[in-house]
Amino acid sequence: MTCGKVSSDFVWALKITTGANIVACAARNLEDAKKFGQKHGIPNCYGSYKELVQDSSVHVVYIGSIHVHHFEHSLLALNHGKHILVEKPMGINRKQTEQIYKLATEKNLYVMEGMWTAFNPTFVKAKSAIDSGVIGEVKFAEINFGVAFPKDIARIWEPQLGGGALLDIGIYPLYGVQLLLGNGDKPIEVKANGFIEGGIDVAGTASLKYPNNRLGVINWNAFVDLPETATIVGTKGKIVINPPYHAPTSVTISPSDGKEETFQFPLPDCPNATWNFTNSVAFTYEAAAVQQDLLAGKKENSTITKLTSQLVADILEDIKSQIGLKYPSEI
Amino acid sequence: MTCGKVSSDFVWALKITTGANIVACAARNLEDAKKFGQKHGIPNCYGSYKELVQDSSVHVVYIGSIHVHHFEHSLLALNHGKHILVEKPMGINRKQTEQIYKLATEKNLYVMEGMWTAFNPTFVKAKSAIDSGVIGEVKFAEINFGVAFPKDIARIWEPQLGGGALLDIGIYPLYGVQLLLGNGDKPIEVKANGFIEGGIDVAGTASLKYPNNRLGVINWNAFVDLPETATIVGTKGKIVINPPYHAPTSVTISPSDGKEETFQFPLPDCPNATWNFTNSVAFTYEAAAVQQDLLAGKKENSTITKLTSQLVADILEDIKSQIGLKYPSEI
Structure with missing residues (x-):
């Protein structure tokens, strides 16, 4: 469609x-x-x-x-x-x-x-490494996504088209923090700062406070190229999903009592394809997940569940209200 | 004393x-x-x-x-x-x-x-590169300082001794953001999240919103070793002060239209010294600054001015109030 x-x-x-x-x-x-x-x-x-x-x-x-x-x-x-x-x-x-x-x-x-992103093998590796406890208890995660968008990209700069950085790119770090750090929990408190210009949100930052001294930080920006990295820090080391976080191909795992190791997950070839966006071939992993779910007769996915999706929507509402963001259809 | x-x-x-x-x-x-x-x-x-x-x-x-x-x-x-x-x-x-x-x-x-930190040649190099406009208009800065402090360090874990992470290490990223991004301006808004345990602040994060779409983020933590990095992003590139940010020896400057370059500023030798903290020999730069000021008959330093120092104190008050931090002597 x-x-x-x-x-x-x-x-x-x-x-x-x-x-x-x-x-x-x-x-x-x-x-x-x-x-x-x-x-x-x-x-x-x-x-x-x-x-x-x-x-x-x-x-x-x-x-x-x-x-x-x-x-x-x-x-x-x-x-x-x-x-x-x-x-x-x-x-x-x-x-x-x-x-x-x-x-x-x-x-x-x-x-x-x-x-x-959640179905990308690099992300899956990061998540399973975290779940295995290799970096101890996760206490901090920070994910950035910022792109110096050219001014002629209507989907970003036109409020009528739902423009703005939060829903276009900010949602990636938010989902990442929720999946890698939040682990199903609802944040105790969200604190956001951001800028609205010409009716669209051009840049923002938010922190998410979770039980057990966990803090998540997300940054999104339509002005500048932020290093598109995910850093997850635990009591026994750290994991970095290397740029571009939203469609990554490598993750570096650094247990404090072990050897730092980088795992590469090269993307498959897609002969003759002409891409509009970076690493879009990784859509294949998402498509395969949907296919498996449907073949198994499931009505929801086990990673991007209804609960997670609604929780993320809740957090987005909170951020929008704190930075004063409303779409024309919401006014 | x-x-x-x-x-x-x-x-x-x-x-x-x-x-x-x-x-x-x-x-x-x-x-x-x-x-x-x-x-x-x-x-x-x-x-x-x-x-x-x-x-x-x-x-x-x-x-x-x-x-x-x-x-x-x-x-x-x-x-x-x-x-x-x-x-x-x-x-x-x-x-x-x-x-x-x-x-x-x-x-x-x-x-x-x-x-x-402000007198460290690596920091001075970063600041002068920013001021020269090599990365364009600075829009974003993020600085982390987190140390998995052993539980026997009384200065951190005892509220009566003024323990806690914010005033001990969080103040470094705060000063950094204020000097490298804030550039004398007062933040429009500060939003902080954090945890208090046993009367001391154990971990926190804050964002600082400045005029002209500038956003600063600081993270501090007494539980985990955060990558102690300063990332400053402008419309034309980025600058990274490499770990350990608070007493650094190298800075990487990456203009988007030029070549990435890392500048090393090795610390001087101090024969026979036995250090308690990382790179403490860099205190010599601060001491030299005080000496120069006094010889010139000045009553305040031109980098760490009274205004900056009071502004930082204001921001710290704001963060303390938002995360619910009070020292026993303040209650």
Whole structure:
């Protein structure tokens, strides 16, 4: 659903996902859909999203529209009996996220928020190393994501298009801290600072306080390239997911009583692919996870659970309110 | 004044500071002072601080006592007409810091808060590179200082001794952000999160929001070794002061349109010295700065000014109040 840049990258990655079968695509007009379909060899191309969700050969829909349309498109697909994978953020606020999950439950359909980083083997290695206790009790995690976005990127700089840095890139460090440090717990307190300019949030920072003296820090920025690193510190060492954190290929594990080791997870090849974003081939891991879930008859993923997704939506609400961020549709 | 660990390190560094002359030392009892004096070859050793400040050969007093005594010792020295260099933090709260400066002004005496990092050539290089504009407009700075302190270090773990991580190590990142990013400006807003256990602050984090979309983040921790790094990001590149930030020897400058370069500033030798803390020989730069100021007849230093010192004290008050930190003497 949608034939934009991220959807194109997702489709390339789907091509190397064993067992995945791309049967249809849809854009707001038929011409765009046909162009996209031709490029990717997709049989059914539709000029409206409604047509796509009425196609009985479609089993699960990937929603790659801009943030402000995720809600509408998710409801449309669910109401037509389709399982969905929704790009992050699932909604632009907690209420939207909640309603999408509610409808999916009612319809007994699968829904997952597309936080693809969580399925990247480098991230999985970091998480399993943490869980194994190799760095002791985790007490601190800090993740940065900042990009000096050119001024012509409408999805970032246009408030009407749901622009801003928090929901586009800030959500990555937030999910990371929640999964690697928070470990299912709700933060005791969130404290955020940030800047709003021209109706969009241009830069921000937040700290998350968890039980047992755990502190998480996330930084996001649309002005400058922050070193895109995740640093997780425990009582017995540290783990660093090396840049680019959101689609990483290496992690360095440094137990204080052992040898520092860097683990490389090279991304697979995808012949002839033309990518819009960095390391997008890693979408294949997310797609495979959705496929496995569906084949197993699951209605939610075990990593990006409904609870985590809603907790992240809660925290985003809190941050938005603290930095004074509202989207035009929320005013 | 005091013959403890930090004073010992300071005295070793003074020995290689050209023109510095150590005439006297004092401890709470004569035996300790004599032992310290013998070790360091100091002619006058006193069993009380009052005797030291009455010694007419003493020109400037270094106050190396634990935080909770800085105030009392500073007033004692100033009231006896001595210039002072007070270890950081100058006081345990804003009121103490203010009163010390007030008395120094009344007595026309020199006073400086001993934030020695600011005089380290590596730090000076970072600051001058920032000021030269090599990384464009600075928008983000983040500095961490965390040490897995052994439980037998009373100065950290005893509330009665002014224990806690913020005033002991958190003040370093705070000063760094204020000097490298804040550049004399007062933060628009400070947001802090932290933990208090057994009456002391064990871990914390704070963000500082400055005009012109500048965000600073500081992290301090008494449980875990945080990578002790300063990262300063501008619109045209970044600068990293490599560990250990508080007494560094190298800085990496990475302009986005140029070549990354690491500058090394090896510390001088100090024959026969036995150090208590990492890279303490760098105290020599701070001592030299005080000496130059005094020879020039100045009453305050141009880097660690009264204004900066009071601003830092203000921010510390704000953080303390947000994380619920109070020293026994403040309750």
